[in-house]
Amino acid sequence: MPRRLADPAIRLDRSDPTPLTTQLASELRTAMTTGVLRPSERLPSSRSLAAQLGVSRTVVTDAYQQLYAEGWLEGRHGSGTFVAAHEPLAPRTTPVPRNGPPSPEDHPTREQVRGKGRVDLRPGAPWVHDHDRAALRRAWRHAAEHVPDSVPDPRGRPRLRELLAEHLRRARGIRVGSENLIVTRGTGNGLDLVAALLGPGTRAGVEDPGYGRARSILAARGAHIVPCPVDRDGLRTDELPDDLGLVYTTPAHQYPLGGRLPVPRRERLLTWAARTGALVVEDDYDAEFRYDVAPLPALYGLDQARVVLLGTLSKTLDPDLGIGWIVADPDLVDRLATVRADLSDRTSGPVQAATELLLERGDLDRHLRRMRREYARRRALLVEHLGAHLTGDTAGLHVLLPLPEKAVAPVIEAATAEGILVEDTSRTSHAEPRVHGLVIGYGATPRPDLRRACEVLALAVRRHTESPGR
Missing domain, CATH: 1.10.10.10 (Winged helix-like DNA-binding domain superfamily/Winged helix DNA-binding domain)
Known part of the structure; x- marks a missing residue:
């Protein structure tokens, strides 16, 4: 034809x-x-x-x-x-979520939010506009002199591992050497490597409510996710099942409730791990920023055989830097390095070289001290306007604003009408939310915008939570 x-x-x-x-x-x-x-x-x-x-x-x-x-x-x-x-x-065909079809406005990028002049109070972002520009330029010039290695060490550059070990001794009181460290691209990369080592089918306990990305990373490696309840102090260690191969926890500043795991619970957690043979994955989330007392020692320092510590410079310096670490027993580090090599996974050599200089010259420590003061001022704004309602405000870059379930949507609607983007707790729960309210991130918002946002939220909370007669 x-x-x-x-x-x-x-x-x-x-x-x-x-x-x-x-x-x-x-x-x-x-x-x-x-x-x-x-x-x-x-x-x-x-x-x-x-x-x-x-x-x-x-x-x-x-x-x-x-x-x-x-x-x-x-x-x-x-x-x-x-x-x-x-x-x-x-x-x-695109599956339709329970709450209706997806909208481009549901999860706009931070750049889209800034482009529309709105105030972004979603958690997870630090302030990146007050860096020592001279220090950064010096670090990147140093990185430009980096000589590529034809076979990069999956553990990371030896000098950077030494410097990170010294940093952890100063900042977290952990006595480790370079043999205990793998340089990663961040906590997500570190958790992924641990999950790849344990393999599919691992029963992985994750705090509920907790960090949704941790659930996603573990599930992507074939783990069976087991929700583990938390309260205002953190993980409920008395409710951990005995058949877990791993439990992921944020003891320094629980996400999203903001609790700090008390010493008795830390001891019970490590006793449970020794008895069951489970691995404790400690995400040292927000440990650098504490506003009431000094942070408790890391779990890793109490039991180096049972705990894997994950950390990152994303909140301290810049998410684009892409530098983090795994701290573990040297034998476990060797096994993780083998898995990493098999996956062809690596951390950028020039980025490692730049980070080395920032650590060597003390630029990182100076920046950390400066940002502690800045974040403390922002936290004070939140407490001034919403203090009677907040929880988890003693550390980190986020707070929880608990609300009656029926008030969450009206408060979000009122904030959105004023150009303020907030996030509720629905994404932190494994299934139906156990806690209702807003997770407010204040790291990336200029103080004038944060003050205005606090005033809007305080008014909306009063309007939708107080009884008409009051």
């Missing part, structure tokens, strides 16, 4: 910075993958399609050449251009 001449509907946007050739190739590719253009159909000649679209012939010929190279088109000189044989993709 003769092959019919296809006449595809194509839209090119001249206001789009994307080159017209790229746009045309994309439009044709989409038409072929969705079945609008079918195998063996003949496309218009380059001259004809260029006239139809009002573009130069070169735009069309270059797009055709790209699709020839990708295998989408075929033909012989003088006989025309045809759609090559392929299987059209089946229509994709």
Whole structure:
């Protein structure tokens, strides 16, 4: 049968910075993958399609050449251009969440929020605008002199491991050497390596409510997630089941409730781990920022055989830096390093070199002292306006604003109307939320904006939680 001449509907946007050739190739590719253009159909000649679209012939010929190279088109000189044989993709369906279809406004990026002039109080971001720029430039110049290693050590650069060991001795009172350390890209990378070592099927206890990303990382490695209840002091160690292979905990500043795991519970946790053989993964979350008393010693310092400590410089310096660590028994470090090498996972050499200089010159310590003072001022603003309602305000870069369940949506709606983006506790729970309220991050918000946001939230909380007669 003769092959019919296809006449595809194509839209090119001249206001789009994307080159017209790229746009045309994309439009044709989409038409072929969705079945609008079918195998063996003949496309218009380059001259004809260029006239139809009002573009130069070169735009069309270059797009055709790209699709020839990708295998989408075929033909012989003088006989025309045809759609090559392929299987059209089946229509994709998007599962609809319980609360309705997803919206681009549900989880905008922080850049999108800033671009619209809104105040972003979602947790998880530090203040990155008061760095010592001279120190950073010096560090990156040092990194530029980094000589690449053809076979990078999966543990990280030896000098950086030595410096991080010294940093942990000063900041967390942990006596470790470089043999106890692996340099990672952050706590998520460290947890992923631990999960990869333990393998699929591991029963992994995770605080509930707790850090949702930890659940996701462990589940992605095939772990069976076991929710473990917490209260205002942290993990309920008396309710831990005996069949866990791992328990993930944030004892320095529990996320999101903000509790600090008391010494008796720490001792019970380590006794439980020794009895069951489980591994305790300690995320040293927010340990650097404490506003009432000195932080308790890390769990790792109490039992180096049973505890793996995860840490990061993302909150201290910059999330883009991508430097963290695993601290563990040397034998476990060796096993983790083997797993990491097998996964071809590594931390950027130049980034490690830059971090070395920041540690060697004391720039990191100076920055940490400066940011403790700055975050304490921001925390004071929250306490001034919302102090009667807050929990977990003695450390870290977030607080919890507990609310009656029925008040959560109206308070969020009132805040959104004033251009303030907040996050509720639903993403911290394994299933239905056990705690209701807002998780407020104050690390990345300028103080004037934070003050205004606090005033708006305080008014909304009073309006939606106090009885009419009061």
